Amino acid sequence: DASTANNLFNPMHLLRDFDYGTLKQENGRTIREFKVTATNSLIELNNVVSFNAWTFNNRIPGPTLRAKQGDRIRIIFENKGGHSHSMHFHGIHPANVDGVRPVTNGKSTIYEFDAEPYGVQLYHCHIEPVTRHISKGLYGMFIIDPPQPRPPADEMVLVMGGYDINDDDRNELYAFNGYPEYYSRNPIRIYQNQLVRLYVLNMIEFDVAATFHLHANFFQVYPTGMTLKPTHETDVITMGTAQRHILEFSYKYTGKYMFHPHQDFIAEHGCIGEFEVLPQ
Amino acid sequence: DASTANNLFNPMHLLRDFDYGTLKQENGRTIREFKVTATNSLIELNNVVSFNAWTFNNRIPGPTLRAKQGDRIRIIFENKGGHSHSMHFHGIHPANVDGVRPVTNGKSTIYEFDAEPYGVQLYHCHIEPVTRHISKGLYGMFIIDPPQPRPPADEMVLVMGGYDINDDDRNELYAFNGYPEYYSRNPIRIYQNQLVRLYVLNMIEFDVAATFHLHANFFQVYPTGMTLKPTHETDVITMGTAQRHILEFSYKYTGKYMFHPHQDFIAEHGCIGEFEVLPQ
Amino acid sequence: DASTANNLFNPMHLLRDFDYGTLKQENGRTIREFKVTATNSLIELNNVVSFNAWTFNNRIPGPTLRAKQGDRIRIIFENKGGHSHSMHFHGIHPANVDGVRPVTNGKSTIYEFDAEPYGVQLYHCHIEPVTRHISKGLYGMFIIDPPQPRPPADEMVLVMGGYDINDDDRNELYAFNGYPEYYSRNPIRIYQNQLVRLYVLNMIEFDVAATFHLHANFFQVYPTGMTLKPTHETDVITMGTAQRHILEFSYKYTGKYMFHPHQDFIAEHGCIGEFEVLPQ
Ligand SMILES: [Cu+2]
Ligand SMILES: [Cu+2]
Ligand SMILES: [Cu+2]
Ligand SMILES: [Cu+2]
Ligand SMILES: [Cu+2]
Ligand SMILES: [Cu+2]
Ligand code: NA
Ligand code: NA
Numbered sequence: 099d100a101s102t103a104n105n106l107f108n109p110m111h112l113l114r115d116f117d118y119g120t121l122k123q124e125n126g127r128t129i130r131e132f133k134v135t136a137t138n139s140l141i142e143l144n145n146v147v148s149f150n151a152w153t154f155n156n157r158i159p160g161p162t163l164r165a166k167q168g169d170r171i172r173i174i175f176e177n178k179g180g181h182s183h184s185m186h187f188h189g190i191h192p193a194n195v196d197g198v199r200p201v202t203n204g205k206s207t208i209y210e211f212d213a214e215p216y217g218v219q220l221y222h223c224h225i226e227p228v229t230r231h232i233s234k235g236l237y238g239m240f241i242i243d244p245p246q247p248r249p250p251a252d253e254m255v256l257v258m259g260g261y262d263i264n265d266d267d268r269n270e271l272y273a274f275n276g277y278p279e280y281y282s283r284n285p286i287r288i289y290q291n292q293l294v295r296l297y298v299l300n301m302i303e304f305d306v307a308a309t310f311h312l313h314a315n316f317f318q319v320y321p322t323g324m325t326l327k328p329t330h331e332t333d334v335i336t337m338g339t340a341q342r343h344i345l346e347f348s349y350k351y352t353g354k355y356m357f358h359p360h361q362d363f364i365a366e367h368g369c370i371g372e373f374e375v376l377p378q
Numbered sequence: 379d380a381s382t383a384n385n386l387f388n389p390m391h392l393l394r395d396f397d398y399g400t401l402k403q404e405n406g407r408t409i410r411e412f413k414v415t416a417t418n419s420l421i422e423l424n425n426v427v428s429f430n431a432w433t434f435n436n437r438i439p440g441p442t443l444r445a446k447q448g449d450r451i452r453i454i455f456e457n458k459g460g461h462s463h464s465m466h467f468h469g470i471h472p473a474n475v476d477g478v479r480p481v482t483n484g485k486s487t488i489y490e491f492d493a494e495p496y497g498v499q500l501y502h503c504h505i506e507p508v509t510r511h512i513s514k515g516l517y518g519m520f521i522i523d524p525p526q527p528r529p530p531a532d533e534m535v536l537v538m539g540g541y542d543i544n545d546d547d548r549n550e551l552y553a554f555n556g557y558p559e560y561y562s563r564n565p566i567r568i569y570q571n572q573l574v575r576l577y578v579l580n581m582i583e584f585d586v587a588a589t590f591h592l593h594a595n596f597f598q599v600y601p602t603g604m605t606l607k608p609t610h611e612t613d614v615i616t617m618g619t620a621q622r623h624i625l626e627f628s629y630k631y632t633g634k635y636m637f638h639p640h641q642d643f644i645a646e647h648g649c650i651g652e653f654e655v656l657p658q
Numbered sequence: 659d660a661s662t663a664n665n666l667f668n669p670m671h672l673l674r675d676f677d678y679g680t681l682k683q684e685n686g687r688t689i690r691e692f693k694v695t696a697t698n699s700l701i702e703l704n705n706v707v708s709f710n711a712w713t714f715n716n717r718i719p720g721p722t723l724r725a726k727q728g729d730r731i732r733i734i735f736e737n738k739g740g741h742s743h744s745m746h747f748h749g750i751h752p753a754n755v756d757g758v759r760p761v762t763n764g765k766s767t768i769y770e771f772d773a774e775p776y777g778v779q780l781y782h783c784h785i786e787p788v789t790r791h792i793s794k795g796l797y798g799m800f801i802i803d804p805p806q807p808r809p810p811a812d813e814m815v816l817v818m819g820g821y822d823i824n825d826d827d828r829n830e831l832y833a834f835n836g837y838p839e840y841y842s843r844n845p846i847r848i849y850q851n852q853l854v855r856l857y858v859l860n861m862i863e864f865d866v867a868a869t870f871h872l873h874a875n876f877f878q879v880y881p882t883g884m885t886l887k888p889t890h891e892t893d894v895i896t897m898g899t900a901q902r903h904i905l906e907f908s909y910k911y912t913g914k915y916m917f918h919p920h921q922d923f924i925a926e927h928g929c930i931g932e933f934e935v936l937p938q
């Protein structure tokens with residue numbers, strides 16, 4: 099079933115795939131340019147469910163856009179999705195680039211603003227009904243690094259999402275990074291005693307919150323990624339829709355360890371995975 | 379539809395309306411006296427839905443009672459609602475004024491206690507079923523100011539509520555300050571670079587939590603309003619029923635910016651609004 | 659109905675019942691040994707509902723296991739439940755004792771690991787569907803004390819649970835420590851101005867979160883019990899499934915005071931209780 103799980107994109111690649119854009123110089127200023135296209139994509143969520151997803155760059159979540167605080171950001175957004183979409187960013191920016199205006203099918207627009215402040219931000223389509231446009235797959239992470247980079251770590255992105263297969267405003271399936279249970283069938287390999295830096299985002303609609311839980315370990319929490327020092331330590335953290343954090347940890351012992359929301363209904367319906375801790 | 383939205387009260391007035399009560403001197407002590415009456419009120423939630431609300435002082439939320447820490451508080455509560463109600467306050471007080479005893483229709487009672495500690499507190503009817511008495515509209519904010527006043531700011535109150543129109547223990551409509559989508563049709567005017575101090579309270583029953591999200595900005599969080607310094611900064615905060623905070627921010631750029639729970643189902647069913655940031 | 663409420667176990671006893679295990683010396687090391695047995699138990703949740711519970715040591719929650727940081731822990735787990743179960747602990751431990759492997763009916767296993775780090779941890783069965791095995795009653799608290807004991811206090815355990823009586827993935831009843839409304843009919847006696855240290859855990863499945871609210875008072879929060887100093891103060895705290903904290907408070911005035919999740923639907927369906935504050 100690994101081939102099924104890879105029909106649209108590969109979650110293992112997506113996990114550590116950061117899009118830093120293309121650097122350009124204009125009028126003496128550095129600009130980081132990104133290209134994002136909205137399309138419709140058929141995604142085989144499992145052996146029996148094919149889902150008409152709406153995607154940014156043919157993947158769920160969309161590309162993990164990444165910049166440094168103070169960079170000038172330019173997103174060239176093209177809508178090939180068949181009807182109106184947009185890209186709304188979390189972060190500080192003027193109203194005219196807030197991404198709440200529809201970009202009709204076949205049109206493009208440019209969102210340009212300064213990347214501020216550092217933290218784990220996000221973007222998503224903001225066309226009504228937003229519940230539909232988000233649960234169809236139109237969301238992604240936007241990481242703004244602090245001026246002084248964080249310490250070296252094995253960095254990865256985990257985005258929790260929900261799928262409302264039958265349009266009844268409830269989710270039948272859930273996933274980390276697009277494919278239900280992908281990281282259970284294909285555990286994420288990490289190394290004993292190595293620092294892991296998770297960028298975690300909850301984009302599940304209809305359920306008002308989900309927790310992130312890690313087995314046999316605890317993580318340091320950097321709320322919204324907006325601090326340079328952790329504020330507390332735990333192994334279960336509640337995240338309402340659109341909340342996101344940096345979570346850091348390392349495993350002392352080798353072996354396989356699950357991670358999942360501890361709302362076990364959500365875990366049992368696909369939002370679950372495993373770390374495989376290898377000896378150093 | 380502005381007239382429809384104002385049939386019972388005006389949310390724009392309610393937003394910055396603080397009830398400091400009547401100051402009295404008794405036995406050498408200063409007393410702050412408030413009058414609150416429970417009644418039934420027909421409220422037109424939108425063009426098609428008239429709702430038999432239960433209200434404190436003919437508004438949803440009830441009056442924003444406000445005092446300074448250490449004041450002696452006296453609430454003269456009169457029940458004209460047709461059946462039993464009460465006023466239960468959050469805060470420190472003796473059991474006999476905890477407001478869990480029914481005040482039968484046509485009767486009055488007095489709740490008297492010291493206002494402590496400073497923070498964003500609340501009150502609500504505590505007659506069973508509490509879900510019904512709260513979702514019918516019987517709740518309000520109770521602000522206790524610290525001994526040293528907070529710095530000057532444009533202060534306003536936003537209370538999230540839910541309406542169970544068909545009595546099935548789910549909400550069909552939601553609102554900030556009573557009327558669904560009022561502040562979308564009538565954006566809240568604020569000024570560029572001016573400090574805004576939001577007193578936010580979640581009184582939505584049946585959904586276990588809601589977030590508060592602000593577009594294109596971040597806010598400083600004072601949890602339960604019980605600190606004088608913010609503890610962290612974010613743009614999405616999870617609030618279970620009866621949670622409340624002070625959130626502070628200012629907008630750098632002019633224009634219109636949405637605010638809403640990021641559980642977009644709740645936003646799309648009425649709990650949504652806009653700030654209009656005007657040049658200084 | 660006190661007799662009904664005591665048909666399987668006595669929640670008043672369970673409240674302050676800490677299982678420190680049996681101390682053994684092996685190869686110069688101190689070991690703390692616990693015995694836990696999974697069985698099926700008929701529990702009369704109220705006068706009309708008998709529930710086929712699955713229990714650890716014939717109680718819900720299971721025994722409150724308690725150790726000091728650094729102790730060697732040995733749990734001798736015996737499964738007499740009629741089908742597979744397990745004990746999965748939160749805390750740091752190797753993969754082979756993570757408790758995700760089924761222990762078939764009639765078999766035993768031993769989970770042995772170092773108790774680390776200090777905090778309010780927990781255990782629960784991790785056999786699929788976990789929602790079912792948890793909501794049937796297979797969970798308990800695991801307290802790891804810090805090297806320097808916390809100050810003296812009246813310590814007690816409150817675990818929030820939900821019962822899905824009709825197997826529809828929703829809860830019809832809820833409880834603190836097993837029996838719906840037990841502590842409303844039998845208030846918990848405490849003393850005026852005495853420090854109370856609550857160990858609170860939310861094990862409610864299907865509802866993604868619940869708050870803990872205390873009437874007429876505020877509590878100091880020690881998140882996940884992993885700090886020695888409180889991080890903040892409030893009277894309503896949101897807890898996703900498997901979240902747990904230490905909450906400390908004392909009552910200034912005598913009398914009876916309710917506590918309950920402020921999602922009042924959950925409170926009205928059994929998760930509610932009272933403190934009776936007696937004069938010193
Ligand atoms: Cu869209
Ligand atoms: Cu958003
Ligand atoms: Cu009432
Ligand atoms: Cu309350
Ligand atoms: Cu089990
Ligand atoms: Cu668990
Ligand atoms: Na659905
Ligand atoms: Na777990």
Ligand code: NA
Nearest residue numbers: 542544546548
């Ligand atoms: Na309803």
Ligand code: NA
Nearest residue numbers: 186591593640
């Ligand atoms: Na938004």
Ligand code: NA
Nearest residue numbers: 822824826828
């Ligand atoms: Na049920």
Ligand code: NA
Nearest residue numbers: 466871873920
């Ligand atoms: Na209450």
Ligand SMILES: [Zn+2]
Nearest residue numbers: 182183225231
């Ligand atoms: Zn669209």
Ligand SMILES: [Zn+2]
Nearest residue numbers: 312313747748
């Ligand atoms: Zn676990």
Ligand SMILES: [Zn+2]
Nearest residue numbers: 313356358784
């Ligand atoms: Zn697990």
Ligand SMILES: [Zn+2]
Nearest residue numbers: 462463505511
């Ligand atoms: Zn009433």
Ligand SMILES: [Zn+2]
Nearest residue numbers: 187188592593
């Ligand atoms: Zn937003």
Ligand SMILES: [Zn+2]
Nearest residue numbers: 224593636638
């Ligand atoms: Zn929005």
Ligand SMILES: [Zn+2]
Nearest residue numbers: 742743785791
């Ligand atoms: Zn089992």
Ligand SMILES: [Zn+2]
Nearest residue numbers: 467468872873
């Ligand atoms: Zn209360």
Ligand SMILES: [Zn+2]
Nearest residue numbers: 504873916918
């Ligand atoms: Zn109450």
